[in-house]
Amino acid sequence: MLTEILTSGVAFAIPLLLAATGEAISERAGVLNLSMEGMMLTGAFASVLGSVSTGSAMLGAVTGVVAGLVFGVFQALLSVRLRADQIVVGVAANALALGLTTFGARILLGDGRGHNVPAFADIRIPVLSELPIIGPALFGQTLLGYLCLAAIAALAVVFSPRTMTGIRFDAVGEDATSAGWTGLAVNRIRMVGVLIASAAGGLAGAQLALSEVRSFSENMTAGMGYLAVVAVIAGRWKVIGILWATLFFGVARSMQFALPAIGVHIPYAVLVMLPYLIAIVAISGFVGGRTAPTCLTVPYVGRV
Numbered sequence: 387m388l389t390e391i392l393t394s395g396v397a398f399a400i401p402l403l404l405a406a407t408g409e410a411i412s413e414r415a416g417v418l419n420l421s422m423e424g425m426m427l428t429g430a431f432a433s434v435l436g437s438v439s440t441g442s443a444m445l446g447a448v449t450g451v452v453a454g455l456v457f458g459v460f461q462a463l464l465s466v467r468l469r470a471d472q473i474v475v476g477v478a479a480n481a482l483a484l485g486l487t488t489f490g491a492r493i494l495l496g497d498g499r500g501h502n503v504p505a506f507a508d509i510r511i512p513v514l515s516e517l518p519i520i521g522p523a524l525f526g527q528t529l530l531g532y533l534c535l536a537a538i539a540a541l542a543v544v545f546s547p548r549t550m551t552g553i554r555f556d557a558v559g560e561d562a563t564s565a566g567w568t569g570l571a572v573n574r575i576r577m578v579g580v581l582i583a584s585a586a587g588g589l590a591g592a593q594l595a596l597s598e599v600r601s602f603s604e605n606m607t608a609g610m611g612y613l614a615v616v617a618v619i620a621g622r623w624k625v626i627g628i629l630w631a632t633l634f635f636g637v638a639r640s641m642q643f644a645l646p647a648i649g650v651h652i653p654y655a656v657l658v659m660l661p662y663l664i665a666i667v668a669i670s671g672f673v674g675g676r677t678a679p680t681c682l683t684v685p686y687v688g689r690v
Contacts, residue, residue: 389519391640396523397531397598399636401426401590404534405614406621406628408586411545413618414552415579416559416681420476421461423611424483425584429454429591431487434503434602435494443504447530447592454588455581457483462580466573469685480611488604495602505600506530528597534589541582542625555579558686559679566688573686587611623678 405422412419419425432453437446461479464470506528514525527535545552557565558575566572594610595602613635621627642658 389522391637392519393523393526394640395633395636395638397636398639399632400527400531400534401593401598402610402614402617402635403629403632404538404593405583405587405590405611406617406632407538407541407625408583408590409614410618410621410623410625410628411541411555412576412579412583413682414545414559414623414679415555415576416562416679416684416686417462417465417576417580417583418472418476418615418683419461419580419583419587420473420615421457421479421483421611422476422583422587422614423607423609424476424480425454425457425461425587426591426594426611426614427480427483427487427605427607428457429588430595430606431490431591431602432588433592434595435490437504437596438495438502441504443506443530443596446504446596447533447589450592450595451585451588454584454586454591457588458581458584461584462577466576466580466686469687472683484605487602491602491604503596503601505596530593530597534593537586537589541586546625556679559681562681562684562686563688566686572688576686587614590614619678 405426409419409422429450433446433450435446436449437443440446457479461475464475465472508526508528509532510522511525515521517525543549545555547553547556554565554570554575557568558570558572562572590610591607594607599606614632617628617631617635620631621629
């Protein structure tokens with residue numbers, strides 16, 4: 387049973403970790419993408435539509451990333467260029483994404499097309515997938531799942547606080563005005579951060595739709611985008627912290643189904659509530675470590 391719980395938890399944690407990694411990069415530059423839910427939902431819908439239309443799961447995944455990027459362009463224009471309130475933009479964008487994907491699914495994926503989707507098959511790595519407990523969870527992913535893990539690792543390395551790129555993003559997020567005076571293109575860096583987050587969200591939605599669920603249903607992300615934002619906060623904007631937070635959320639999600647199956651009766655609402663409890667503890671300051679970027683959600687009024 388422990389193996390099944392961990393396997394299910396990791397499957398849920400991979401798209402969540404990818405979205406949270408992208409979100410952390412954007413937040414370190416000062417832009418809060420509360421619209422991550424909409425980015426993931428749009429990516430999931432577009433990936434299924436692309437997969438069904440082309441007959442190729444890989445092209446479907448690419449379509450999901452492109453859809454996420456298109457979503458991110460509008461987010462960046464409103465939040466960065468036009469200096470709109472980032473929270474209001476995020477909430478409105480999520481509502482718009484939910485409406486558009488619901489309508490699109492009924493029109494374009496009706497008549498069972500959304501349930502007959504070319505998807506990715508599991509690829510078990512010999513020997514490693516046979517390891518006790520962790521083997522099936524880590525080494526029995528789909529091709530897209532392995533690509534997501536590679537993308538997470540690449541983003542973590544390139545945007546590490548120890549690299550020049552990471553230092554520039556942190557500088558913009560901590561003191562945008564001073565960063566601008568030193569010659570950094572603040573708005574350009576922030577827009578790049580939003581686009582990275584949106585691409586990660588689109589790919590995360592594709593992973594959920596084409597590797598895990600292998601179909602599309604209305605509101606299928608069910609709050610995963612919000613959990614990605616919560617994971618960044620709970621992880622204190624650190625890669626390792628975010629990793630543990632997403633694993634916690636993934637295991638908590640899998641326990642919602644595993645515990646009743648083994649006769650442990652815990653109110654379903656308690657299990658759903660657990661991920662948010664740890665976020666409240668982190669936000670309240672009881673968990674030490676790095677705090678939010680000083681200029682998070684604060685518009686930059688400079689020229690670049």
